[in-house]
Amino acid sequence: MKRTKVVDALSSTDFGKEIIVKGWVRSHRSSKAVDFIALNDGSTIKNIQVVVDPSSIDEETLKSITTGACIGVTGLLVESQGKGQTSEIQGKDIVIYGLCPSDYPMQKKGQSFEYMRKYGHMRLRTNTFGAVFRIRHNMAIAIHRYFHEHGFYYFHTPLITGSDAEGAGNMFQVTTLDLERVAKSGKVEYEQDFFGKRTHLTVSGQLEGELGATALGAIYTFGPTFRAENSNTPRHLAEFWMVEPEVAFIDKEDLMDLEEDFIKYCVQWALDNCKDDLEFLNQMIDKTLLERLEGVLKQDFVRLSYTEGFNILKEAQEKGVKFEFPVTEWGMDLSSEHERYLVEEHFKRPVIMNDYPAEIKSFYMKKNEDGKTMQGTDVLFPRIGEIIGGSVREENYDKLVAEIEKRGMKVEQYDWYLDTRKYGSCPHGGFGLGFERLILFVTGMQNIRDVIPFARTPKNAEF
Numbered sequence: 001m002k003r004t005k006v007v008d009a010l011s012s013t014d015f016g017k018e019i020i021v022k023g024w025v026r027s028h029r030s031s032k033a034v035d036f037i038a039l040n041d042g043s044t045i046k047n048i049q050v051v052v053d054p055s056s057i058d059e060e061t062l063k064s065i066t067t068g069a070c071i072g073v074t075g076l077l078v079e080s081q082g083k084g085q086t087s088e089i090q091g092k093d094i095v096i097y098g099l100c101p102s103d104y105p106m107q108k109k110g111q112s113f114e115y116m117r118k119y120g121h122m123r124l125r126t127n128t129f130g131a132v133f134r135i136r137h138n139m140a141i142a143i144h145r146y147f148h149e150h151g152f153y154y155f156h157t158p159l160i161t162g163s164d165a166e167g168a169g170n171m172f173q174v175t176t177l178d179l180e181r182v183a184k185s186g187k188v189e190y191e192q193d194f195f196g197k198r199t200h201l202t203v204s205g206q207l208e209g210e211l212g213a214t215a216l217g218a219i220y221t222f223g224p225t226f227r228a229e230n231s232n233t234p235r236h237l238a239e240f241w242m243v244e245p246e247v248a249f250i251d252k253e254d255l256m257d258l259e260e261d262f263i264k265y266c267v268q269w270a271l272d273n274c275k276d277d278l279e280f281l282n283q284m285i286d287k288t289l290l291e292r293l294e295g296v297l298k299q300d301f302v303r304l305s306y307t308e309g310f311n312i313l314k315e316a317q318e319k320g321v322k323f324e325f326p327v328t329e330w331g332m333d334l335s336s337e338h339e340r341y342l343v344e345e346h347f348k349r350p351v352i353m354n355d356y357p358a359e360i361k362s363f364y365m366k367k368n369e370d371g372k373t374m375q376g377t378d379v380l381f382p383r384i385g386e387i388i389g390g391s392v393r394e395e396n397y398d399k400l401v402a403e404i405e406k407r408g409m410k411v412e413q414y415d416w417y418l419d420t421r422k423y424g425s426c427p428h429g430g431f432g433l434g435f436e437r438l439i440l441f442v443t444g445m446q447n448i449r450d451v452i453p454f455a456r457t458p459k460n461a462e463f
């Protein structure tokens with residue numbers, strides 16, 4: 001007989017039919033007359049209840065069915081007597097695939113997330129992490145669907161790169177050189193290295209994405225991204241996933257429309273496709289989760305220039321609001337407390353901040369006529385701060401070269417990138433969405449380490 005998944009058994013009304021379900025025991029309650037086993041196989045947050053007549057099964061076998069054990073149950077699907085579920089199983093025969101000794105680290109309910117992070121390989125079997133990773137899967141599907149439906153091509157940019165995309169530091173070097181030998185000899189011979197030159201893990205697929213967009217019209221990347229920032233915060237990972245659409249012939253207004261429409265589509269997808277998991281998280285993790293998700297869909301995002309935002313923050317500070325990093329001069333970089341003040345306290349809805357001071361943004365952004373600001377378009381979200389970083393790109397060859405030189409970067413390293421401006425340049429723009437930050441928002445989880453199966457953070461690369 002073929003195995004039935006719990007999700008299908010629970011929605012089936014084929015009462016009286018014999019089926020087999022297989023999964024992990026969530027709980028086992030015994031009494032003289034009857035045993036109840038709650039079984040979960042990961043196909044849904046819900047367990048199926050297996051009702052067993054203890055006289056029908058060997059006593060030792062029944063006793064060994066403890067929380068965490070893996071079993072297969074053959075039995076009749078019957079209409080449930082209990083509240084809240086339609087069907088249950090009258091167990092006839094039970095096979096034990098894997099016993100679970102009592103030192104099982106996920107034994108107890110209500111463990112802290114910090115505790116569970118220590119058992120990162122086992123936490124996947126808990127209700128909360130099951131819900132989070134089913135939602136994570138669904139968000140990935142939503143992203144592909146959105147872009148496919150809107151005529152974007154999925155474009156694969158390299159993970160190992162010879163370019164320093166953002167002109168920033170913080171990259172992981174990739175090498176096959178023997179570091180101990182290098183240390184002894186005192187010099188690094190990059191010609192001897194695997195690629196014959198210095199290479200790194202990518203911090204963004206954008207620059208290569210621009211090559212794609214200026215050929216295919218509209219592309220998106222979706223893959224791992226690496227940043228060796230030493231930021232131990234609930235919003236930073238050293239290895240995270242980024243979604244980077246890049247579009248030819250787009251201006252700032254259309255780019256902001258795209259950012260808003262895209263995020264709303266993803267949130268709607270979660271509400272439409274992850275109902276059980278979201279209800280569970282709403283109940284167990286954050287009672288305002290569903291309300292917040294629905295709220296995002298109803299409201300237009302505020303579109304705010306950096307200058308307007310800066311003035312609001314400055315005024316708030318003058319009226320007594322305390323920031324850890326004081327609001328000082330126009331041109332300063334805003335930190336997440338400032339972003340969250342605007343979103344959570346002042347406007348009470350998402351904000352797309354734009355027209356940033358040129359100095360705090362990347363070299364490739366399009367400069368405004370004022371010469372002081374650039375067409376960046378970051379999306380700021382409640383509880384998260386920056387969820388999207390985007391911009392219109394500078395398409396003028398001379399202006400871009402001048403900016404690269406001004407920043408002390410090496411023009412020759414960007415020759416292939418500059419060719420998009422040299423040959424048939426076109427106005428274009430795009431953005432990067434931090435996938436885990438979206439998952440944080442959609443699940444109501446508080447720490448980014450808890451929305452990726454295996455987190456990489458400073459001093460932590462387990463598994």
Ligand code: 4AD
Nearest residue numbers: 204206236237240244387388389390430431432434
């Ligand atoms: O703002 P960022 O640095 O933008 C770029 O990398 C551009 N090249 C994107 C583009 O225009 N194509 O990063 C984009 C987003 C951030 O808004 C944030 O959500 C996420 O990536 N992000 C991180 N997420 C987790 N951990 C980190 N260390 C992150 N750094 C950025």
Ligand code: MG
Nearest residue numbers: 378386388389
């Ligand atoms: Mg950014």
